[in-house]
Amino acid sequence: MKVLVPLKRVADPDNANKIKIAASNVAVDSTGLEWKTNPFDEYALEAALRLTENGKAPKQRLGEVIVVTLGPKECEQTLRSALATGADRAIRVDATDDALDGRLVALALKSLVLAEKPDVVLLGKQAVDGDSNQVGQRLAELLDWPMATFAATIREEAGALLVSREVDGGVGTLRVRLPAVVTVDLRIVSPTSVYSAHTDAAHRYAEGVRFAPLPAIMAAKKKPLDTKTLAELAPGAALSTKTLKFEKPPARSAGVRVKDVTELVDKLMNVSKVL
Amino acid sequence: MPHALVVAEITEDGKVKKATLAAITFAQKALPAVGGAFSILVLGGAARSAAAELTSFGAQKVLVCEDPTLAHYTAEHYAPTVAEVGKSFALLVATATSQGKDLMPRVAARLDAGFAGDCSDVLVEGTALRYKRPMYAGNVFGTVELTTPVQVATARQSEFDAAAPSGGSSPVEAVAKVAPGAAAARVDYVSLEAVKSERPELTEARVVVSGGRAIKEQFFQVLEPLAQALGAAIGASRAAVDAGYAPGDYQVGQTGKIVAPELYVAIGISGAIQHIAGMKSSKVIVAINKDADAPIFQIADYGLVADLFQAVPALTAELKKRKG
Numbered sequence: 122m123k124v125l126v127p128l129k130r131v132a133d134p135d136n137a138n139k140i141k142i143a144a145s146n147v148a149v150d151s152t153g154l155e156w157k158t159n160p161f162d163e164y165a166l167e168a169a170l171r172l173t174e175n176g177k178a179p180k181q182r183l184g185e186v187i188v189v190t191l192g193p194k195e196c197e198q199t200l201r202s203a204l205a206t207g208a209d210r211a212i213r214v215d216a217t218d219d220a221l222d223g224r225l226v227a228l229a230l231k232s233l234v235l236a237e238k239p240d241v242v243l244l245g246k247q248a249v250d251g252d253s254n255q256v257g258q259r260l261a262e263l264l265d266w267p268m269a270t271f272a273a274t275i276r277e278e279a280g281a282l283l284v285s286r287e288v289d290g291g292v293g294t295l296r297v298r299l300p301a302v303v304t305v306d307l308r309i310v311s312p313t314s315v316y317s318a319h320t321d322a323a324h325r326y327a328e329g330v331r332f333a334p335l336p337a338i339m340a341a342k343k344k345p346l347d348t349k350t351l352a353e354l355a356p357g358a359a360l361s362t363k364t365l366k367f368e369k370p371p372a373r374s375a376g377v378r379v380k381d382v383t384e385l386v387d388k389l390m391n392v393s394k395v396l
Numbered sequence: 397m398p399h400a401l402v403v404a405e406i407t408e409d410g411k412v413k414k415a416t417l418a419a420i421t422f423a424q425k426a427l428p429a430v431g432g433a434f435s436i437l438v439l440g441g442a443a444r445s446a447a448a449e450l451t452s453f454g455a456q457k458v459l460v461c462e463d464p465t466l467a468h469y470t471a472e473h474y475a476p477t478v479a480e481v482g483k484s485f486a487l488l489v490a491t492a493t494s495q496g497k498d499l500m501p502r503v504a505a506r507l508d509a510g511f512a513g514d515c516s517d518v519l520v521e522g523t524a525l526r527y528k529r530p531m532y533a534g535n536v537f538g539t540v541e542l543t544t545p546v547q548v549a550t551a552r553q554s555e556f557d558a559a560a561p562s563g564g565s566s567p568v569e570a571v572a573k574v575a576p577g578a579a580a581a582r583v584d585y586v587s588l589e590a591v592k593s594e595r596p597e598l599t600e601a602r603v604v605v606s607g608g609r610a611i612k613e614q615f616f617q618v619l620e621p622l623a624q625a626l627g628a629a630i631g632a633s634r635a636a637v638d639a640g641y642a643p644g645d646y647q648v649g650q651t652g653k654i655v656a657p658e659l660y661v662a663i664g665i666s667g668a669i670q671h672i673a674g675m676k677s678s679k680v681i682v683a684i685n686k687d688a689d690a691p692i693f694q695i696a697d698y699g700l701v702a703d704l705f706q707a708v709p710a711l712t713a714e715l716k717k718r719k720g
């Protein structure tokens with residue numbers, strides 16, 4: 122199985138409340154925040170690694186995982202971390218964030234997919250900076266491939282993936298025949314979420330994503346990392362989304378502490394009048 | 397004349413989902429920029445009966461595509477028809493439910509259209525639309541312009557009132573299903589396991605009671621009686637869902653359900669920014685947590701520092717007592 126995993130670097134999502142708006146109002150200022158891999162993309166990578174190994178003997182690669190990012194040179198750090206975690210090779214498409222939107226990312230990824238011919242493209246369901254939630258769906262349409270978004274579990278079957286998805290009202294299951302696009306949700310990194318055809322159904326993974334051991338971090342420096350340009354992958358394409366203004370939402374301030382449930386009910390009934 | 401097209405969402409047995417009414421309100425707000433009228437498109441295996449429910453909202457037309465291959469929703473079967481009908485409209489909008497989030501970007505790609513997802517507002521500037529969207533877990537709002545002739549958006553349900561019927565009777569018109577491409581032949585709908593609950597729908601409830609990791613296996617045992625006393629829906633933090641205490645679609649947050657009830661009660665929830673992103677538009681927020689420094693207290697109108705295993709039953713009892 123050959124899997125392509127697009128990764129985006131984002132400003133540290135756990136400190137997103139520290140993000141400032143630049144004085145011009147037309148840019149977000151994340152100075153002081155660390156760059157991290159979009160958490161959903163880390164989960165997609167973990168799922169891709171699980172799909173290309175036997176869970177009992179993960180050292181032996183039984184497929185290929187190619188990671189790709191669209192971004193400036195500094196994003197190679199994101200790719201190197203993914204290589205250290207276990208991805209086999211990497212591609213960076215040179216671009217700056219302000220020259221990208223979901224439509225362009227999907228167009229560029231389509232060209233890469235046509236060149237690389239993966240069986241699956243595994244993406245995060247959303248990048249937690251823009252919270253845009255569109256690239257995977259768009260890519261599937263551009264390729265005329267089936268898709269399973271918001272995946273909570275993936276089972277490899279002969280030539281297909283059985284994917285359960287967290288949807289409103291419950292869990293929906295789809296079977297997508299390969300090649301296909303899958304976007305992953307939070308629970309995809311649970312111990313029994315992803316099984317390749319090589320992994321015994323009784324195997325349990327450790328909760329969460331795997332970490333790169335130190336020797337792997339050194340070895341990752343030697344793994345192949347190619348560079349391409351946005352112009353060669355999406356020639357002539359221009360932005361279709363422009364952010365005119367950024368603003369902070371109205372702040373919500375702390376209210377009062379109540380001493381017990383009686384006081385709480387009093388407040389809810391007589392002050393807020395919500396009961 | 398390019399107008400707006402609302403893509404309705406219905407149940408498999410042909411009832412309009414309430415979420416659709418947020419998209420109608422969105423379209424109505426956008427009308428001055430798009431030519432003054434909107435139509436509604438209903439797809440499904442039992443779309444005709446749903447269409448009848450939608451004729452009193454002032455739509456120019458209610459377009460219906462009823463086909464057995466649409467009985468179970470899949471984007472691969474729906475997108476071609478939505479795009480074919482939608483291509484002569486200026487704006488296509490659905491509500492940002494799990495179906496809307498799945499379908500509409502795919503439709504946008506088919507139309508080579510710009511997409512603005514999960515909008516909290518739509519603004520009219522002359523003949524142009526501006527979309528206001530929460531980003532960075534709701535810590536920043538961006539006002540976005542799309543430059544494509546056809547534009548696709550989804551509406552955040554909690555930010556748009558449910559449209560009310562305005563009387564009148566829109567004509568219902570059948571549209572043929574467009575033959576889907578190769579993708580549709582490679583996807584099979586397998587099943588939908590519905591989570592059954594006696595409680596109101598999370599996104600529509602007037603009161604929501606949410607529990608965190610701290611409640612452990614007693615999740616429902618602790619929360620049900622309180623939710624019952626308050627007529628509330630039950631929600632959960634990610635940690636509670638990850639641990640298996642509550643089903644996935646109970647998750648409130650940046651990447652779960654977005655709720656804005658009159659009253660939100662957070663119980664044993666620390667208040668991570670991803671959780672707050674899903675509930676901070678609630679009118680009144682109550683937090684019960686044993687850690688006086690828990691971040692949830694920074695946004696709570698009423699904070700009670702207490703052990704939830706004592707406080708929740710006491711609160712339930714107090715509510716029952718007052719209500720007699």
Ligand SMILES: Cc1cc2nc3c(=O)[nH]c(=O)nc-3n(C[C@H](O)[C@H](O)[C@H](O)COP(=O)(O)OP(=O)(O)OC[C@H]3O[C@@H](n4cnc5c(N)ncnc54)[C@H](O)[C@@H]3O)c2cc1C
Nearest residue numbers: 608609610633634635649650651664665666671686687704
């Ligand atoms: C990509 C991504 C997306 C995410 N999306 C979401 C999302 O949509 N929704 C979401 O909720 N989270 C989300 N998270 C997770 C989020 O960061 C937090 O980890 C999560 O919200 C924590 O859940 P919690 O408050 O239940 O658990 P904890 O943070 O462990 O907090 C438990 C709280 O319970 C209190 N407590 C313990 N015992 C008691 C007691 N006996 N009585 C009273 N209080 C007690 C503790 O003081 C503590 O404050 C996301 C994370 C990532 C990385």
Ligand SMILES: Nc1ncnc2c1ncn2[C@@H]1O[C@H](COP(=O)(O)O)[C@@H](O)[C@H]1O
Nearest residue numbers: 127128191244245247248253254255256
């Ligand atoms: N600049 C980028 N480089 C690589 N992958 C990206 C980029 N932007 C988005 N993606 C992928 O698309 C997914 C959805 O992103 P979005 O639609 O922007 O929320 C992400 O989780 C990534 O997998």
